[in-house]
Amino acid sequence: MTDPFVQTRNLTKTFYEESRGEVRAVDGVDLTCSSGEIFGLLGANGAGKTTTLRMLSTVLRPTSGEAWVMGHEVRKDPERVRGNLGFYSASTALYPKITARETLRFFAQVNRFPRERIESRIEDLIDRFGIRDFADSRVEKLSSGMKQKVSIARTVAHDPPVLIFDEPTVALDVLNAIELRQIIAALRDEGKAILFSTHIMSEAEQLCDRIAIIHQGRILAVGTLDELREATGHHYLEEIFVHFARVRDPEEAELESLRRDRP
Amino acid sequence: MRLTVPIRAIFGLEIRTLLRDPRTLLISVVLPIVLIPAILIAGDWIESREARASEALNFRVAVDGDRADFARSLLLRVDDGTRGVEETGPTSRFQVVDLERPREALTDGRIDVVLQALDFDTWIRGVEDGSVDPGPVEPTAELEGAPRFQILFHSDRTSSREGAQNLRRPLLDVREVRRDSILLASGFPVPTDEVLAVESINVAPPEAMEGALLGRFLTLILLGLMTLGGSAIATDTLAGEKERGTLNTLLTSAARRQEIITGKLLAIMAVAFAIALIQILNLWLFLGLEIVDVGGALAVRIPPEAALLLLVLYLPAVALVSGVLLLTSAYARSYKEAQLYLTPVLLALVLPAALPMLPGISLQSAILLVPIANLGVAVRDLLMGDIHLPSIMTAWLVTALAASWVTRRCVLAIQDENLLLGDRSQEEHTGGEGLFRRQVLVWILVLWGVKILWDFNIPVQDLRWASLLGVGLVFGLFPLVVIRRFRLEPRKALALRMPHPGVWAGVLLGVPAGILTVLGVFQLVDTVVPVPTEMMESLGQAMTPEAIPIWQLLIFVALIPGITEELTFRGVVLYGLRRRFGAVGLALMVGLIFGIFHFSLFRIPTTATLGVILTAVTLLTGSIFPAMVWHILNNALAVLASRDMLPGIDAEWLSEGVGWGWSVGGLLALLVAFAIIWRFRTPYPEVGPPRVRETVRG
Structure with a gap:
């Protein structure tokens, strides 16, 4: 197998907020994206999607960990990294x-x-x-x-061989959104490696070859839709997402089960 | 540096955007181009109108007093004499009006001037019973017997003011003629003028005179115009791009940060340069072709090679100005914010350009190390034919280095994650302390404006009122307004905490040591920019007038400023700025702000030094009280010293400096004082920027 076009290893970004103190916006993210693949980052608002993609586009500096685009490391060679990618967002x-x-x-x-x-x-x-x-x-x-x-x-x-679409359909009407998805699929078929972030489940289902579920800065699961279905026993991505999010929050899961157990 | 494709592309984009935006084009190019001719033409028009208006200058005068007849006879001679004799001014006629109550008529505006002619005795009596204004001259024995002419006028009316002026000069002339005739009649051989003839003859070559005149103003005019022109494109470029969202697009492209900044910097420089060039052509066209007649004072001939040299000399200044404008734009988060910052930035850039106008500044001094100012002085010397190549080259290098440092700051600024992506919408809603921290600079600026307007427009003669209103009211009210507006917690905003008792020992040692240190700074400044002695003396008199008893001076010069200025500067200003800088930066910044509130250029370095000391004390103790006590004692000691009330201290020190030995000793003692304060420190809370202030987004 050829090297992936995009790869991250233990990518982490922490911010300091006055009200909350140190916040790990992205926490040890590992991902890869190869030629001819749409890799979806699925997560709620504030999950760390944009921060991850901004680190890949070298606008933000990782606090720790590494990331490569076409073999160039984001901190060591930011110009080459950016030269090899196109960044699209609202x-x-x-x-x-x-x-x-x-x-x-x-x-x-x-x-x-x-x-x-x-x-x-x-x-x-x-x-x-x-x-x-x-x-x-x-x-x-x-x-x-x-x-x-x-x-x-x-x-x-x-x-560029790598394209990043950060919530691209967020401000679009239905027809424009459909057209954009068609274009993205066509670009994949030309052999681009595409990172695609969204919080819309149906969009990820339709478009992505592999999906990473990201929650509170961590990737909870990665796989094709079928793999994720198999692992969780759920059919719809929404259920799959909720499943993983619960596992991540054991306290919340416990509460949920208590609620369920109550007659 | 190589002009890479991205640099050229960014440069082209900026210029194209400018040319296609009517608003920016208007502000940055059209307006400055029209401005100078408009000013010249308007000035010309006003001048000619005034000349016409005053051609038939006719003033209504009422004559009053027991020597009124004598005054009338003199007035007749004045009326005859001034016509044709006074070559410089327009001819004026005085129409004598007979009135019952001339002073009332003057107040009503029915007459322009009252000429009150009194016998010496009548005057003295009048002054005693209050019916006559004493005037500026105290009655003395020599004046006895001489009649006294008082010209009463209303300075708020032009006709009255000018009438008084026009009446005064010929009356003095008449007095001289009268004196001479008395002297001649009593046997003095010649008219008094012939005893000693005095003439002044200017032997400077015309080029040097023109050069001196032009050289003083050229840098100021050019930099002023360039800054104005460049500011429109500068605000639009980085701050505008942040607002429009295009900076994000640009930053994800393969262009290096350095290339982005270089491209934009070149665009600002090009516009600034073009505007300066157009203005020079403009001036040349209007003055050279005598479309507007300004009397030849500005009509200067500059040979082409000198013009080229000037261009080279100004290059780093243009780069520095453009860089500072770009940096301002980089630090602002929106177009509006950038415009807000521009006013103080413009001032800071133009002030050093005004330095060559001050007399006695030589390039072979520390001024060589002040960017822009050094080039201004170099250009002035050059135009006067005084060329000292090593100094000129050093000046060029210093400004060029400053420009490159600023450019580097720009590159860092567009890499700064806080500045790029900071999302402050949350703070916006919570308001209170966070909102104040964001708006503090604007509020300081507003306060500064209020203080300037106050000081220059409300002339208060009495120091006590000046202190009570201009200092006490302004600086006492400001913290209250800010605390109320932002609903701040007074204890925190004003640092109302008790320091460790040990701190007071440091304060007691620090006050005299601080005075010596500040006097040392004054000496240092004096070697760079010599302070005129008269200015210092008049300042000293203004600060501690003899007529006011000492206890009042202590209240109005020491106590009131000490309390209210501290509440403002070490209180809310420090509180609002505390997150923007580290402790050292904060001390320097608050000190500098404190300095620029004392408008006299010569006082800024010394008051700023005191400001730095007071801020440092507040930062170390976390309390406003030591700084307050320090400030009060500092001013009190200065008052006592100026009245020679401190044994062993010479009042002259305040105006002439103490000598380097004392200053260095003072500095060392100050360090000891700070060591004591350090030992008992309870630092000011929440100083310095939190590492990253970005709100996390997905």
Whole structure:
């Protein structure tokens, strides 16, 4: 088997909060993601999904542990790490004053895509994502659906082998969300390694090849949907998620069983 | 440094964004371009209008007093004499109005000036029974017999103010003529002017004069314009990107942090430089082509090679200004916050540029180590033809180093997880102490504004009122307002805790030691920026006027400032800032803030030093009381010393310094005092930033 495109070992991030003191937002996470795979991070808000992905994109520094993207370690070689990945989330906005085409050119340039191939790459992206009609309009004038297309195109502008989608559908309407999922699946089929975080169970069920259930900063279980079903005896991902979350909180599980036992 | 593709891409993006945003374009480019011509034209217009208005200057004068007839006869001569004789001012005529109650008419505005002519005896009697204003001159034996002319006017009305001015000069002239005629009549051989002729002749070459004038202002004008121009794009760039969410996108790209900062810095520099260039062209166009006539004072010829040298000299200053603007933007979390920080930043940048305007500053002094100020002085010397290459090169290097340090800070700032992702929405809701900590800088700024407005607009002659209102009211009210507004706990916000009793020994030793140390700092400053002696003397008089009894001085100069200033600075200001810096940074910062509230430039270093000492004491003891007692004793000792009431202490020390031996001794004693306080320390709680303040998100 070839080396995974993304790998983490005991990845940990602690924050200090005045009200709560030291908080382990991510606690010893191990994960891998290989070419042609969508790896889902499933967890509630505050579970540590975004923090994990931000460490992988080198925006946050791990407190301890290691993480590699295409063999480059996030702390030792952050530029190479970022050059090999595209990061998409609801909070990665576009520059309003430049056109769609200029946006793609800008991100190809800052990501050091070979200069002589930039223009042809832009044309390819414009065709592929259906941007042609508004390629020369300023981003601020585009509808949210159009912006979404430009946003995905800029994420892959430099053709990175690894893509990170951090709750990408969170602010989208149903149709745009479906379209985005189709695009992500297509990118997987091209051989990209895709990390996908969500708190929507159905989305993870549909899209992810492997799912990690993350709760309070820890990965509680990893596997394909079938493996997770087998391990828990539950069919729906929602039940599977609740199952693992209970195991994690023994006190809560005990309370729950007490409640159940009561006549 | 190599201009990599990402740097060029980021630079291009910034410039493109600027050119496509009408608002930013207006603020940063159009406004500054229009501003100078507008000011020049407006100035020109006002001047010509004033000239026209005063061409037929006609003042209504009422004459009063027992020598009124004598005054009227003089006035007739004044009216004849001023026409054609006074070449500098416009011609003025005085229309004598006869009135029953001239003073009432003056108050009503029916007349402009009252000329009150009194016999000496009448004057003395008048002063005694209060019907006549004593005026500035005390009655003495020499004045006996001389009639006294008083010009009464209302300074709030332009016509009255100018009437008084216009009347005074010719009356003095008439007096001179009259004196000469008396002298000549009694046998003095020549008119008094001929006894000793005095003339001043300027022999400086015209280039040096123009250079001196331009050199003093050039740095200030250019830096001011560049800062204004660069600030719009700077706020938009990092702070604006944080707000819009594009910084997150950019930070996940392969561009290095250094490249992002370099690209943005170059964009700000380009805009700042372009604006400066346009302004110079603008000035040249308007002044050189005489579209606006400013009397030739600013029409300066600069040869091309000197202009090029100037450009090279200013380069690190431009980089530093741009870097500071970018850093401000990096520290702000939103566009609005960045704009908020800009005012103090602009001031801090422009102040050193104003230093070359002060007389007696030489480049071969410690000023060489002050970025921007050193280049300003270098440029001034250069324009005056005084070129000292090693100094100029050092000045260039120092500013360049400062610029590179600031750039480095920018790179660190966009790597700082707190600044990048800090989510403060929770604090926003809980309000109270957390909210105050966020807004404390704004409140300090507001207080500063209030204090400035107060001090410069409400002239209080009497020191007692000045102390009671300008210090006691302002600094006493501020903590109360803040505590009420943010619902703070007074005991914590004002550090109302009792320190360890042992601390007081340190305070008693520390006060005199602190005074000696501060005087040493004053001497140090004096060697860098020589403080005019008159200024110190007038300051000393203002602080401890002879007319006020000593016990009152102790109340108004020592007790009131000691209590209220401590409540503000070592109370709420320190409390609000305590999380932003470590203990050392906090002491320096609060000290500096304390310093800049004493507006006179020469007092800032000394008061800031005292401020640092007082803050350090508060931080070590966790209590405001030692600093309060220290402050009161400090001011009290200074008052007593200035009145020569301390045995063995020379009042001259306060204005002339104590000599280095005493200062160093004072510093050592201060260290001992602090060692004592350290021994009994009960540190101020919750100092320094919590390691990471990010709210965890999934």
